[in-house]
Amino acid sequence: MKLEVQTYIKDLQRRISSAFEACDGSAKFFHDDWQHHSGGGGQARVIQNGAVFEKGGVNFSAVSGVLPEKMAARMNLTGEPSFFATGVSLVMHPQNPFVPAVHCNFRYFECYDDSGNIADFWFGGGADLTPCYPFLEDAQHFHATLKAACDPFGTNLYPKYKAQCDSYFYLPHRSETRGVGGIFFDYLRGDFAQNFAFLQAAGNAFLEAYLPIVERRKLESFTALEREWQEIRRGRYAEFNLAFDRGTQFGLETNGRTESILMSLPPVTRWVYNHTPEPNSREAALKDFLKARDWLSEA
Secondary structure (H helix, E strand, O other), rough: OHHHHHHHHHHHHHHHHHHHHHHOOOOOOOEEEOOOOEEEEEEEEEEEEEOOEEEEEEEEEEEEEOOOOHHHHHOOOOOEEEEEEEEEEEEEEOOOOOOEEEEEEEEEEEOOOOOEEEEEEEEEEEEEEEEEOOOHHHHHHHHHHHHHHOOOOOHOOHHHHHHHHHOOEOOOOEEEEOOOOEEEEEEEOOOOOHHHHHHHHHHHHHHHHHHHHHHOOOOOOOOOOHHHHHHHHHHHHHHHHOOOOOHHHHHHHOOHHHHHHHHOOOOOOOOOOOOOOOOOOHHHHHHOOOOOOOHOOOO
């Protein structure tokens, strides 16, 4: 089971990073292989200072080890249960403020009892879009593509996983969503083949959901003020990843590779005390975007 998923995840990393290099047209990903202290390892692929992408990473991992005690307790496992986890995780921070940042993660996890038998396994993942400027057509394209990937597995899945994304990528101290959402699913147990097929459908839809938006926006001119706004919005992104993101917490709790875990942080950001956009400005209009809403029903 785990080798089948690992093979797919590794190939997804290859396909996504190759597509991003072609889109950027200038920078290439640096490949950094690493080993986990307790077993397995991975490869970080990082791009920096490109024509389109200021910083980004497409990371693959396949690691094993012993679950930390508090994580084992949450799973009702006793003794020293071991685990295996594989996944691809990416975050891209574009140069242009009109190109939205994007995140996706597709993963598989299994853990074992003291006899080495599988005690539990599940799939998780999703993709979400974080614009600095509100473009309805971009949000609709992203959501429509992900919905098309979900629908063959049940028309109830897109609204369910969209709602989970809105709930998860939320900054309670700011009373706003991190971006315009997407889909988020976790702890998919039961039918391995069905859930793996769904993971592949969602993973394969990612490039189609994101790259047309990049191509539409990447050559738009922008001002220093619009760049400053992008850096302020990146601060909100960093707040979420450091304070709330489960992947960050899991990586740190399991003594994961720090550089890979914190790859998601933007290269340049700022916090301006009590910053308030000018009324009726494009920056002020973003506030209405940062709410859970039905993107596909809007004109």
